[in-house]
Amino acid sequence: HAGGVVIAGKPLTDLFPLQWARKGILISQLDMYSVEDLGLVKIDLLAQRGIAVVADAARAVSENQGVSVDLSKLPDTDPATRRLMRQGDTMGCFYIESPGMRSLLKKLKADTFTVVVAASSVIRPGPSDSGMSRSFVLRHLGKEKAELPHPSLEFLNETYGVMIYQEDVMRTLSAVAGMTLAEADLMRRSMSFKGDAKEFLAMEDRFLAGARDAIASGDAPDVAPGVIEELWRQVSSFAGYAFCKAHSASYAVLSFQAAWLKAHHPAEFMAAVMSNGGGFYSVSAYLEETRRLGLEILLPDINHSRDVFTGQDRKVRIGLQQIHGMSRRSLDALLDERGSSGYFVSLGNLLERVPQLAENEIENLIRCGACDGFELTRPELLWRHALIRKERQRGHKRLQAGAGGAEGRVTVQTATLFPVGGTAPGGGSAISLIPSIPDYSHTEKLQQEMEVLHLTATGHPMAMLRDWLRQQGVICARDLGGWAGRRVKVAGTLITAKSATVRKTGEAMKFITLEDETDLCEVTLFPKIYARYGSRLLSRGPYLVTGVVEDDHGSVTLTAETLEII
Numbered sequence: 335h336a337g338g339v340v341i342a343g344k345p346l347t348d349l350f351p352l353q354w355a356r357k358g359i360l361i362s363q364l365d366m367y368s369v370e371d372l373g374l375v376k377i378d379l380l381a382q383r384g385i386a387v388v389a390d391a392a393r394a395v396s397e398n399q400g401v402s403v404d405l406s407k408l409p410d411t412d413p414a415t416r417r418l419m420r421q422g423d424t425m426g427c428f429y430i431e432s433p434g435m436r437s438l439l440k441k442l443k444a445d446t447f448t449v450v451v452a453a454s455s456v457i458r459p460g461p462s463d464s465g466m467s468r469s470f471v472l473r474h475l476g477k478e479k480a481e482l483p484h485p486s487l488e489f490l491n492e493t494y495g496v497m498i499y500q501e502d503v504m505r506t507l508s509a510v511a512g513m514t515l516a517e518a519d520l521m522r523r524s525m526s527f528k529g530d531a532k533e534f535l536a537m538e539d540r541f542l543a544g545a546r547d548a549i550a551s552g553d554a555p556d557v558a559p560g561v562i563e564e565l566w567r568q569v570s571s572f573a574g575y576a577f578c579k580a581h582s583a584s585y586a587v588l589s590f591q592a593a594w595l596k597a598h599h600p601a602e603f604m605a606a607v608m609s610n611g612g613g614f615y616s617v618s619a620y621l622e623e624t625r626r627l628g629l630e631i632l633l634p635d636i637n638h639s640r641d642v643f644t645g646q647d648r649k650v651r652i653g654l655q656q657i658h659g660m661s662r663r664s665l666d667a668l669l670d671e672r673g674s675s676g677y678f679v680s681l682g683n684l685l686e687r688v689p690q691l692a693e694n695e696i697e698n699l700i701r702c703g704a705c706d707g708f709e710l711t712r713p714e715l716l717w718r719h720a721l722i723r724k725e726r727q728r729g730h731k732r733l734q735a736g737a738g739g740a741e742g743r744v745t746v747q748t749a750t751l752f753p754v755g756g757t758a759p760g761g762g763s764a765i766s767l768i769p770s771i772p773d774y775s776h777t778e779k780l781q782q783e784m785e786v787l788h789l790t791a792t793g794h795p796m797a798m799l800r801d802w803l804r805q806q807g808v809i810c811a812r813d814l815g816g817w818a819g820r821r822v823k824v825a826g827t828l829i830t831a832k833s834a835t836v837r838k839t840g841e842a843m844k845f846i847t848l849e850d851e852t853d854l855c856e857v858t859l860f861p862k863i864y865a866r867y868g869s870r871l872l873s874r875g876p877y878l879v880t881g882v883v884e885d886d887h888g889s890v891t892l893t894a895e896t897l898e899i900i
Contacts, residue, residue: 657698
């Protein structure tokens with residue numbers, strides 16, 4: 335990890351060479367493996383965004399409602415939280431929000447803490463690569479008989495005979511091949527590092543020989559031919575690693591806390607998710623999830639917005655830091671001035687009190703709606719700003735020429751005629767008349783919000799295509815579950831994508847997530863379809879996809895046949 339920190343009992347310069355990184359910090363000239371070969375301790379210190387999200391959301395709930403939220407004492411039987419997880423409505427929730435994880439939660443009908451703990455590890459490459467994650471799902475649902483892979487592995491009864499935790503691998507190596515737990519852990523770690531082929535074959539030989547010796551000595555029961563070899567196949571798949579159970583449980587605690595906050599305090603929770611950034615999805619995608627939760631989305635406002643997103647009373651207001659091109663210096667100056675001297679009463683008042691604002695920052699504040707409270711249309715505000723800027727430039731030139739006077743003060747009024755010049759009291763320049771200009775259309779506002787905020791606050795971009803989509807017979811993502819096994823058309827913007835490779839053939843394929851006004855749609859592009867249409871996935875879209883709806887134990891996906899950009 336990039337967060338690896340080496341700790342030693344003496345100065346590091348006495349142990350290995352150091353160098354300055356480009357970012358100005360000292361780093362080792364040795365890689366992680368060489369550091370460990372020296373017997374030194376490397377600790378991975380990684381930031382955890384999910385902790386900040388739940389802490390910020392809980393703090394906001396306390397501030398807004400006067401209710402103290404003790405996240406350590408949440409009931410794991412809460413009906414709303416269990417329903418949210420069972421339905422996979424976990425977008426924004428730590429670790430359980432990815433398409434793959436939401437799909438797994440739906441398949442497992444995961445509504446208890448214990449199942450979420452298991453799911454946190456089942457999704458990892460180890461169980462997935464062994465092919466046993468599918469068996470875990472079917473056995474959990476009672477659709478496949480739970481069987482132990484070996485009579486000595488009774489500890490796997492808890493997980494239906496499937497190895498899903500690191501401890502399962504260690505205990506299997508110990509019970510079947512006669513290794514100590516320390517030896518088993520060393521072998522597990524060696525498999526995780528994917529050493530050379532000879533080393534891997536040596537580990538296989540040791541396992542098989544140990545298993546035969548255990549049977550011969552009577553320390554382990556005899557088994558049918560092929561059982562030991564199948565066990566090794568499953569064990570060796572953990573070269574892709576899984577979680578230890580404690581790791582899965584600690585993740586599940588945080589996942590459950592996030593799910594509880596989303597179920598009971600969605601405004602504060604989604605505001606915290608978007609403010610912290612860095613989740614699986616973009617801020618734009620989280621905003622649409624906020625809209626689907628039935629919350630009202632409020633535009634940025636210079637008199638009411640903080641720097642971050644804020645949520646209260648089923649409303650979420652966009653923070654000023656979301657505005658493109660807004661510098662931290664200008665943002666702090668605006669918030670400090672508002673905090674010390676009160677609300678801004680006009681555009682001129684804003685410009686006079688916060689001179690740090692650059693021209694493009696002022697324009698973006700206007701274009702995204704942050705100045706709508708001044709009761710002028712956005713075009714009128716842009717017109718006014720242009721005139722004030724022009725008069726300021728003239729005033730600056732007069733000062734440079736020695737004219738003195740009012741130092742470029744400007745007086746502006748709004749009327750239905752075009753502006754004319756004049757002289758303001760005290761010698762300043764006066765722009766006495768501003769034209770009355772109609773506001774932007776809904777479509778124009780959406781376009782400007784996307785340009786300035788990188789999201790659309792006043793509506794989903796797919797809303798502009800409703801009539802056309804209806805004519806094309808497009809099915810809403812929310813309704814796909816009722817079309818299982820049938821060919822349909824869906825449309826939406828692309829919010830995430832994951833490349834994959836077919837294990838047997840090495841062919842490339844892709845999983846994409848589309849979003850319409852109603853829900854998310856998970857789309858699979860198998861190799862032939864991906865080879866034909868994959869080059870079109872270069873933007874957010876929107877895209878029109880034709881395919882067959884698949885329902886895998888409650889997890890609904892679309893297998894694509896054609897894909898077009900709209």
